[in-house]
Amino acid sequence: MKQPIISPSNRLVSLDAYRGITMFLLIAESALLYQALIGLFPENTWGHHIMIQFTHHPWNGLRFWDLIQPFFMFIVGVAMPFSLTRRLENSQDSSKVTRHVLRRCLLLFLFGTGLHCVYNQQLVFELWNVLTQLSFTILFTYLFLRQPFKVQLGVSIGLLLLTELMYRMYHPEAPFVKGENFGSYMDQLMMGKLSPGNWVAINCIPTAAHTLWGAMCGNLLRKKLPDLKKIKWFFLAGLGGLILGYGLDILQITPIVKRICTSSFVLASGGWALVALGLFYWLVDMKKVQSWTFPFILVGMNPIFIYLFAQVLGQWLFNLLKIFSFGVMEPLGVPEPGMQLINALLTLGAMWYLCYFLYKKKIFFKI
Numbered sequence: 339m340k341q342p343i344i345s346p347s348n349r350l351v352s353l354d355a356y357r358g359i360t361m362f363l364l365i366a367e368s369a370l371l372y373q374a375l376i377g378l379f380p381e382n383t384w385g386h387h388i389m390i391q392f393t394h395h396p397w398n399g400l401r402f403w404d405l406i407q408p409f410f411m412f413i414v415g416v417a418m419p420f421s422l423t424r425r426l427e428n429s430q431d432s433s434k435v436t437r438h439v440l441r442r443c444l445l446l447f448l449f450g451t452g453l454h455c456v457y458n459q460q461l462v463f464e465l466w467n468v469l470t471q472l473s474f475t476i477l478f479t480y481l482f483l484r485q486p487f488k489v490q491l492g493v494s495i496g497l498l499l500l501t502e503l504m505y506r507m508y509h510p511e512a513p514f515v516k517g518e519n520f521g522s523y524m525d526q527l528m529m530g531k532l533s534p535g536n537w538v539a540i541n542c543i544p545t546a547a548h549t550l551w552g553a554m555c556g557n558l559l560r561k562k563l564p565d566l567k568k569i570k571w572f573f574l575a576g577l578g579g580l581i582l583g584y585g586l587d588i589l590q591i592t593p594i595v596k597r598i599c600t601s602s603f604v605l606a607s608g609g610w611a612l613v614a615l616g617l618f619y620w621l622v623d624m625k626k627v628q629s630w631t632f633p634f635i636l637v638g639m640n641p642i643f644i645y646l647f648a649q650v651l652g653q654w655l656f657n658l659l660k661i662f663s664f665g666v667m668e669p670l671g672v673p674e675p676g677m678q679l680i681n682a683l684l685t686l687g688a689m690w691y692l693c694y695f696l697y698k699k700k701i702f703f704k705i
Contacts, residue, residue: 350559352622353416355631356615358638360409362690365637365644367392368652369685372403374678397516397536397595398587400606404596407468408548408607409614414472415479415552416615419560422483439480445705446473449646456650463529465539469642474542475549483553490554494547498601501544502592505600514593514600521598541599551575551608555615565624572616579609636693643703644693656685 366372372392379385391402425435450470454462465471482490505513508520521538525531528539558568583606587594592602621627637644660681667677696702 350420350619350623351628351631351635352615352618353413354635354638355622355628356409356618357413357417357641358631358634358636360406360413361637361641361644362634363406364410365648365652365689366686368648369682369689370653370656370678371682371686374675374682377675377678394535395596397597398514398593400594400596400603404603405607405610407596408545408604409611410468411472411475411545411548412552412555412608412611412615414476415549415554416556416559418476418479418483418549418553419556422480423560436480439477442705443473443477446470446476446642449642453646453649464531464533465525465529466533466535466537469645470539471542471545472549475546478546479549479553482550487554487557490550494550494554497544497547497550498604501599501604502601504540505598514595514598516597519598536597538598544599544601544604547604548608548611551612555612559619565619569616569620569624572612572619576609576612576616579605579612581609583607583609633690636697637690640693640696640701640703642705643696644689647692648689652685652689655688656681659684659688 372389375392376386376389379389393401394403395401422435422439425438426432429435446469450467450473451463451465453467453469454464458464482493485493505520508523509515509518513519516536517532519538521540522532522536524540525533525538555572558571561568583594583602583604586592586602586605592600594600594603594606596603596607622631663681663684664677667680672680
């Protein structure tokens with residue numbers, strides 16, 4: 339397989355790999371891979387405990403899968419100083435760049451709300467999709483993209499303080515109760531309903547810190563500083579986020595709850611996002627260990643397209659392949675969990691090949 343030619347001078351291969359792995363994990367969920375793997379292991383076995391990390395925590399706690407959405411938000415932020423600066427240099431017209439950002443945010447909002455219509459198979463107005471949230475965080479980050487570091491940091495801290503204030507003022511005695519918190523109250527006002535999974539639309543406010551932190555890291559990466567110094571800042575900031583986030587939870591000040599994006603969750607998940615960026619940057623761009631990244635970079639080259647494809651057609655593709663794969667495996671005596679796993683892998687492989695096909699044809703969907 340021929341690898342893409344990516345010049346270190348104009349591409350952050352580490353960011354491409356980071357994005358690609360995140361997207362690969364997302365489409366693997368749509369291929370029902372994690373569901374199939376969980377089905378292989380009975381409860382209370384080591385395999386079940388490992389695979390449960392690929393599901394969201396029901397409330398107070400943090401699993402690996404809870405980090406994927408913050409990683410996605412953070413990665414978008416890291417890319418913004420590079421892409422928008424390049425657009426500004428090409429057009430020399432800041433108003434044109436602003437119109438582009440507004441158009442992109444509108445499309446993301448429509449895609450996000452449209453997906454809920456697909457899920458429900460009818461017209462609904464629901465604001466819980468990651469793309470809907472992203473439409474807000476991108477626009478918010480763009481407003482502060484050129485501000486000094488101290489202003490950006492202050493604004494991000496302000497978002498977390500605002501989140502704390504909203505929840506605690508609404509219900510001072512028990513601010514983070516499932517289904518009875520400020521976020522749920524706002525959902526009733528805006529949509530007249532609650533999410534079955536206890537997600538809330540105002541998550542876009544605290545998680546905007548993830549995108550803003552990403553943009554701050556993107557600005558740092560653009561500076562002419564030694565690589566080790568950049569990595570040191572990523573790790574120190576990441577460690578700070580982890581200590582604060584987990585500390586607030588352990589001391590029972592603010593619980594880590596991904597479903598309502600508590601400040602402790604944003605700090606802890608943001609800390610992991612920063613540490614991951616430091617590791618990717620050190621391994622891929624500094625040490626030049628890049629050969630393994632190509633299969634993942636392919637997936638990240640059309641991130642919005644493959645996300646929408648996986649969300650809309652992932653299960654349909656799984657069922658389509660099931661007609662043929664189960665017809666072959668069942669006569670061979672393959673047990674049901676094994677057939678589910680093989681079919682999930684075939685579905686994931688088909689979606690990966692679609693990304694490869696688009697790459698070979700040089701088709702890249704931009705919004």
